[in-house]
Amino acid sequence: MRERFRLETEGFDADSRRRLDDALELAARLHRDDRRSREPYLNHLLRVAIRMLHHYQVRDIYVIVAGLLHDAVKDHPAELAELTTAPSGTDLSGTDPTAAALTELADRLGTRVARLVAAVTNPPWDPGRDRHEQYHEHVAASLDRGPWARAIKISDFTDNGVGVIHSVGPEVESSARKYRPLVPVYRDLVTRADTPLSEQVKQHILDQLDLAEERFSAILDQPAHPA
Template identity: 30%
Template sequence: MDEVLLLTRAFAFAAEKHVHQRRKGANAEPYVNHLAEVAHLLAVAVHGRDANLVAAGLLHDVLEDTQTTRDELAATFNEDIAALVSEVTDDKSLPKQERKRQQVVHAPGKTDRAKMLKLADKTSNLRDLAASPPADWSTERRLDYVRWGRDVVAGLRGVHPWLETQFDDAAATAERALAGK
């Protein structure tokens, strides 16, 4: 499939699947904004040379947050994209704290491309936390989220210095924003 068609198809698919979702922040931005930011970070990181990875950035939450199956993802796109999305998908049958623990434990064993995807996702999440934190989250909960993000990313390091710098900047900005609260 042509790369432009692949990416526009992935964006349309993600937008349709996440149509009713909003970010948790006080501004309640459309969820698709997060997906677009993750894809953009990846596109910059790979200099536009890995359309499957960028498409996976758009689709990274579709298995976790919608009724989409891995088989549907593979049939609609390709096995590489389905594998990448599956690799970064949490097992929603587990309690939230266990899912968070597993992200930290399993981060070092991810493939390099999955590590890049997780770095872009965590960066976007921390940027959102700094700009529009969930109103019902205490400062301590917000700081805990930043600490947890740092713990996950510790296991992703060594794969892409620019993405790591983007994450570090986002974490520092979130911490500064929270210190001002």
């Protein structure tokens, strides 16, 4: 996957490639012990970025960098916050890890990267509400005001939704129930005039959403087996 990413980015100038390499190494460091089903989690992050480069024709470096790090604040806020340049021995207890992590991203990779990652990072959960319902509301509201964040989130959703068949165990049905209600939300977002993708790319995404819906239906709409 790293080699495919390198090939997709070799046309960028030296400064852009350096930014991308820095983002990739940071993502690899933060997610070094994470796995997704049978593979390193980093492969998921690389697929999200490669999909935007190759299939979505995105050439905005900040969007690709944010794609590589789109789960960093959600999964590793404390570790990312600890990379700050605070003087040695500084007590960071009591600091909001999410805010500190986003500040670190802004300092390292630019405020636009931090804003894009913030747009695709879930807010704190309200334990009194349904977790999936909160997630759906956040996605709809956050992406409504973030056109470029849509490209990141839809690439992430495609990897999760279309790729649900590669999951195993109870996670398969749980993921299908989580993601299925978002298909019409993404259809609406991707076809909006302010979504900064070509019509050809938008149609490709719509085809992928159709495929995801087919797979969700195959998982969730099977008749019950007789006792």
